[in-house]
Amino acid sequence: MKxxxxxxxxxxxxxxxxxxxxxxxQVINELNVFPVPDGDxxxxxxxxxxxxxxxxxxxxxxxxxxxxxxxxxxxxxGARGNSGVITSLLFRGxxxxxxxxxxxxxxxxxxxxxxxxDAAYKAVMKPAEGTILTxxxxxxxxxxxxxxxxxxxxxxxxxxxxxxxxxxxxDTMNQNPVLxxxxxxxxxxxxxxxxxxxxxxxxxxxxxAPAEDPASSxxxxxxxxxFDTEEIKFAYDTxxxxxxxxxxxxxxxxxxxxxxxxxxxxxxxxxxxxVHVHTNIPGNALxxxxxxxxxxxxxxxxxxxxxxxLVDGGAAPAAPEEPPKEFGSVAVCAGEGLAELFRExxxxxxxxxxxxxNPSTDDILKEINKTNANTVFVLPNNKNIIxxxxxxxxxxxxxxxxxxxxxxxxxxxxxxxxxxxxxxxxIVETMKESIKQVHTAQITYAARDSVFDGHDIKEGEYLALxxxxxxxxxxxxxxxxxxxxxxxxKLDLDPELITVYYGADVTxxxxxxxxxxxxxxxxxxxxxxVNGGQPIYYYMxxxx
Numbered sequence: 001m002k003x004x005x006x007x008x009x010x011x012x013x014x015x016x017x018x019x020x021x022x023x024x025x026q027v028i029n030e031l032n033v034f035p036v037p038d039g040d041x042x043x044x045x046x047x048x049x050x051x052x053x054x055x056x057x058x059x060x061x062x063x064x065x066x067x068x069x070x071x072x073x074x075x076x077x078g079a080r081g082n083s084g085v086i087t088s089l090l091f092r093g094x095x096x097x098x099x100x101x102x103x104x105x106x107x108x109x110x111x112x113x114x115x116x117x118d119a120a121y122k123a124v125m126k127p128a129e130g131t132i133l134t135x136x137x138x139x140x141x142x143x144x145x146x147x148x149x150x151x152x153x154x155x156x157x158x159x160x161x162x163x164x165x166x167x168x169x170x171d172t173m174n175q176n177p178v179l180x181x182x183x184x185x186x187x188x189x190x191x192x193x194x195x196x197x198x199x200x201x202x203x204x205x206x207x208x209a210p211a212e213d214p215a216s217s218x219x220x221x222x223x224x225x226x227f228d229t230e231e232i233k234f235a236y237d238t239x240x241x242x243x244x245x246x247x248x249x250x251x252x253x254x255x256x257x258x259x260x261x262x263x264x265x266x267x268x269x270x271x272x273x274x275v276h277v278h279t280n281i282p283g284n285a286l287x288x289x290x291x292x293x294x295x296x297x298x299x300x301x302x303x304x305x306x307x308x309x310l311v312d313g314g315a316a317p318a319a320p321e322e323p324p325k326e327f328g329s330v331a332v333c334a335g336e337g338l339a340e341l342f343r344e345x346x347x348x349x350x351x352x353x354x355x356x357x358n359p360s361t362d363d364i365l366k367e368i369n370k371t372n373a374n375t376v377f378v379l380p381n382n383k384n385i386i387x388x389x390x391x392x393x394x395x396x397x398x399x400x401x402x403x404x405x406x407x408x409x410x411x412x413x414x415x416x417x418x419x420x421x422x423x424x425x426x427i428v429e430t431m432k433e434s435i436k437q438v439h440t441a442q443i444t445y446a447a448r449d450s451v452f453d454g455h456d457i458k459e460g461e462y463l464a465l466x467x468x469x470x471x472x473x474x475x476x477x478x479x480x481x482x483x484x485x486x487x488x489x490k491l492d493l494d495p496e497l498i499t500v501y502y503g504a505d506v507t508x509x510x511x512x513x514x515x516x517x518x519x520x521x522x523x524x525x526x527x528x529x530v531n532g533g534q535p536i537y538y539y540m541x542x543x544x
Contacts, residue, residue: 002154002203004103007061013199014071015209018053020198021046021191028194031187033178033452041187044081044358044384048088049195051078051360063102068095068112069271076391077362083188085361085387086120086132090192093119106157110143113161123387130175132188139165139196158200165193182451234261234278240298242289243272256288327420327427328373331411332359332381332389335504335534338408345415348373358384361391368392368400375399375424377431379411383468403431406468407440408501408532409542439491441466441484441541446473462538481514485521488543495525499542501532506539514539 005013021028021042028042052074061067072095075088093116098104104112117140120133127133142164146157172186173179179186201207238261250273261279272293279285282300289295331342332351339350349367353359364385368376376398380386383406393400401424405411417434418427442465450457457463457473462480464471464487471487474480488495498518502511511529518541519527525543532540 001152003152004105005064005109005154005203006103007064007067009203010064010067010104011056011061012209013202014049014056014067015053016198016202016207017195018046018049019210020194021049024190024194028187028191030448031184031190033182033184033450041081041083041191044084045087045188045191045195047360048075048079048084051075051362052091064104065095065098065101068098071095073271077360077365077395079361079388079391081358081384082387083132083191084358085391086124086188087191087195088361088391089120089123090116090136092116106143106152106154107147109154110140110147110157110161113140113143116140123390128176130172130179131186132192134172134175135165135168135186135189135192138168139192155200155203158196158203162193162196162200165189165196169193178452181454234280236279236282236300238275238277238279238282238285238298238300240275240286240289240295241272242275242293242295244293246292248292250292253288253292257285260284322372325373325420327375327377327424328371329377329379329415329418330364330367330371331379331415332364332385333408333411333534334536335532337531337533338501341412341530341532342415345412346418346420347379347415348376353385358382358388361388361395364389365392365395368396368398371398373398375401377418377427378402379405379414381405381408381411401428403428403435405435407438407442408534408540409440409499410435410438412499412542413438413544437544439467439488439493439543441488441539441543442537443477443480443539444537481517482521484541488522493543495522495543497542497544498522498525498527500527500529501534501540501542502529503532503534503536503538503540505535511539 025042025046028045029040031042032040052071055070055074056067061070068091072088072092075084075091079085079088093114094112096119097112097115098108101108113136117133117137120136121127124133139161143157143161146160151157151160169185169189169192172189173184176186198207202209257275257277257279260281261277275285275289277285286295286298328348329346330349330351331347332353333339333342334352339352342350348371351359351364351367353363364378368378378389378392378400380389380402386402386404386406389400389402393402403411403414405414413434414431417430419430420427422430444463444465446457446459446461446463449459452470455470455473461473461475462477463473464480464483466484466487471483472480474483498515500511500515500518502508502514508529508531511531515527515529519525534540
């Protein structure tokens with residue numbers, strides 16, 4: 001009988017889950033019924049959990065609370081795609097309910113599983129059944145039922161949970177009509193079961209945690225960026241990280257540090273916070289911060305000494321950073337042409353990503369932190385990136401506002417209507433209203449055989465999409481292009497402006513020919529051509 005799990009065991013269980021996800025990544029990917037070569041579920045979940053594994057391998061732990069906290073923090077920063085964000089939330093709830101625990105018992109673990117499910121459901125605006133949410137909920141409920149009935153064996157509890165979870169996974173096909181037509185189970189639910197099956201095998205001693213990272217991923221930098229020194233008003237550049245031991249607002253600490261220095265920046269998440277401040281009394285800053293938790297790292301540098309060394313022959317000091325503006329913006333896109341267009345429209349920083357590789361929360365967060373503004377608007381430009389972007393707000397001292405753009409053309413329209421001289425409320429309203437006027441047609445290819453929405457799709461066929469819905473699959477490219485005409489007409493739309501963004505695999509001559517075709521289809525519309533340079537999508541066409 002297994003009465004409790006200690007820190008070492010929990011760490012190994014998560015490492016085994018990481019290895020199992022990596023090994024089954026492609027199997028999970030192939031369950032995706034929509035065969036567009038986008039960032040797939042297996043890839044996103046694997047990269048998310050792998051970020052936790054990278055952090056766990058860095059040290060040994062004395063209690064399960066620290067293991068769960070480190071794993072949850074790693075997943076939060078590494079979360080990619082909706083499935084990755086939901087996975088991180090499941091472990092975040094797990095972590096919150098293991099706070100203060102040296103070991104975890106079956107009743108405690110089952111309650112923590114339920115807390116994770118509650119956190120995930122709360123974060124999803126419109127929870128859909130027949131998904132990872134359903135599988136995790138029913139698995140957690142079975143775990144709770146086992147312990148509520150007096151069960152105390154952790155192996156038996158996880159076994160009961162998995163039995164219910166597997167049944168729920170099999171039933172996802174019946175709950176989701178799209179899955180039923182394709183004859184597959186939910187990919188996210190499969191990923192969840194893969195995680196817990198590996199954790200149980202590890203707990204039973206049937207599987208050993210791998211000594212090396214199975215994904216061979218490079219270690220990512222900390223979420224906190226290095227700070228540039230500014231002009232010398234206070235002598236000591238002071239940077240430190242505090243691991244929270246009490247949960248209370250940092251407003252009083254912020255006010256105190258602001259009273260004894262300048263250049264104050266505080267970055268915070270659920271487990272820790274990092275402070276950068278220029279002050280003449282760094283010891284006082286540290287003493288005040290330790291009222292909130294345990295000091296983990298600290299760096300204090302005398303800027304006057306550094307300045308003197310530079311004057312004596314060192315490199316010239318960096319120019320002082322300009323004061324932050326009120327509003328800035330970050331856009332996600334792939335393709336240098338699109339990136340340059342966003343820059344021309346005033347976007348401050350670009351997150352490279354979208355198709356084939358959804359950026360992580362940390363990827364987006366880094367660009368937010370680079371943006372010299374108090375409030376940063378984020379344009380995800382992909383429905384599978386919106387949730388990852390939304391996780392950034394509590395991880396930075398900047399205010400983050402995510403405009404839910406699902407396509408690049410929507411993002412471009414939002415930026416065309418971005419007026420930083422307006423109030424925050426006016427900007428949000430105008431940008432959100434502008435994206436409603438944009439319809440996006442896309443042509444890509446099928447990454448695998450599939451049956452979707454009544455279409456028998458073969459690998460390599462051209463896929464015509466309109467606003468994310470499949471118009472049809474074709475072996476002939478011209479047919480895929482002309483298929484948009486009746487689809488647009490069904491929208492009862494009389495286009496005024498059509499912009500053809502052509503991809504990296506399309507020549508300028510071919511793009512011009514495509515634009516001429518659209519001009520003939522919609523003679524009243526003004527048609528223009530832009531070299532987007534995007535991968536995967538031959539064309540992204542904005543119809544307004």
